[in-house]
Amino acid sequence: MKKFFIGALALGLLAACNTNEEQIQSQDETVNNAIASRGSCPSEEIRQQALQNNPELMKKYIDIENKTAKYQQDLSLGRVLADGTVEIPVVVNVIYRTSAENISDAQIASQIARLNADYGGTNSDINQIPSEFASVAAGDTKVRFRLDRVTRTSTSVRSWRTNDAMKKTSTKGKDAFQPANYFNIWVVGDMGGVLGYATFPESAGLWNDGVVIAAKYFGNTSYAPYNMGRTATHEVGHYLNLRHIWGDGACATDFVDDTPTQQDKNFGKPTYPQIDVCGGVSRSIMFMNYMDYVDDAAMFMFSAGQKTRMNAVTASTGARAGLRLY
Ligand code: ARG
Ligand code: ZN
Ligand code: CA
Numbered sequence: 001m002k003k004f005f006i007g008a009l010a011l012g013l014l015a016a017c018n019t020n021e022e023q024i025q026s027q028d029e030t031v032n033n034a035i036a037s038r039g040s041c042p043s044e045e046i047r048q049q050a051l052q053n054n055p056e057l058m059k060k061y062i063d064i065e066n067k068t069a070k071y072q073q074d075l076s077l078g079r080v081l082a083d084g085t086v087e088i089p090v091v092v093n094v095i096y097r098t099s100a101e102n103i104s105d106a107q108i109a110s111q112i113a114r115l116n117a118d119y120g121g122t123n124s125d126i127n128q129i130p131s132e133f134a135s136v137a138a139g140d141t142k143v144r145f146r147l148d149r150v151t152r153t154s155t156s157v158r159s160w161r162t163n164d165a166m167k168k169t170s171t172k173g174k175d176a177f178q179p180a181n182y183f184n185i186w187v188v189g190d191m192g193g194v195l196g197y198a199t200f201p202e203s204a205g206l207w208n209d210g211v212v213i214a215a216k217y218f219g220n221t222s223y224a225p226y227n228m229g230r231t232a233t234h235e236v237g238h239y240l241n242l243r244h245i246w247g248d249g250a251c252a253t254d255f256v257d258d259t260p261t262q263q264d265k266n267f268g269k270p271t272y273p274q275i276d277v278c279g280g281v282s283r284s285i286m287f288m289n290y291m292d293y294v295d296d297a298a299m300f301m302f303s304a305g306q307k308t309r310m311n312a313v314t315a316s317t318g319a320r321a322g323l324r325l326y
Helices: 002-019 021-036 043-053 055-077 105-120 124-128 230-239 304-314
Strands: 086-096 143-154 183-188 196-198 211-214 275-278 281-284
Touching: 043 055, 086 105, 105 143, 105 230, 143 304, 183 230, 196 230, 211 230
Parallel strands: 086 143, 086 183, 183 211
Antiparallel strands: 196 211, 275 281
């Protein structure tokens, strides 16, 4: 609506300018008069003339006004807080066969609380970050989560694979709720050895966009060592464009400079420090990062570089800007 209005207004100005010489001359006079009058600031008049004479500039102007209007609208809707924090609306789709799989509202609440602690940097184990990595810790990532709704779907499916069947009503799961604007999580029963999986931002808004987590690992549970809800912390990292910290290859890259290159994933509860050699360089690795594979109790940080990548996709210009609206 607003976009159309600004576009139309600018087109009107362009048309007025290009149609006749006289009008341009009289606009020149307007500018000169503005310059001549005492104590005036002719910036806007000068600008208007430049915009009318330069379609490229006009395009940039329209773009800036549209983006500014969107930002203002986002703020007024309250989903982007004054400090730039993006509050992501979450839909939890519970797909259950047994009553244990039909997890309680309290268990769902514990998962949302975990996400907000980990993404806000208020997790109680944050003080375990080695001092070596303190300067590159993300702290508050400026991403938060707000439970919008819970859907509950009974199914006859006993065990799931990673083929997205749970994301369609037609295959005994549940269709995503408006995935362009809401972050969908599907909580399912058994997935074998898979704790969870996620789509990346190139899937923004598609029918299968979101995260799947096995019920046993969703929120605070009794299934140690994955009992603290950090499977979701990890999967949401993927949803917001984070790669595994080892780059899914031997000494590969995660496109983040402040996470030291490491040879491979880590499991369990490694003791600090762990030294890897990649390309002949020894480095102390950040195995306590949420994007490694260690136990829930052994992961407690994102890096500043990872925060930047996540903020890029939740920005008003980012692939997941749709999450800012509701
Ligand atoms: N294996 C899963 C995956 O990438 C998640 C691992 C999460 N680790 C954890 N400690 N919860 O996609
Ligand atoms: Zn992963
Ligand atoms: Ca890195």
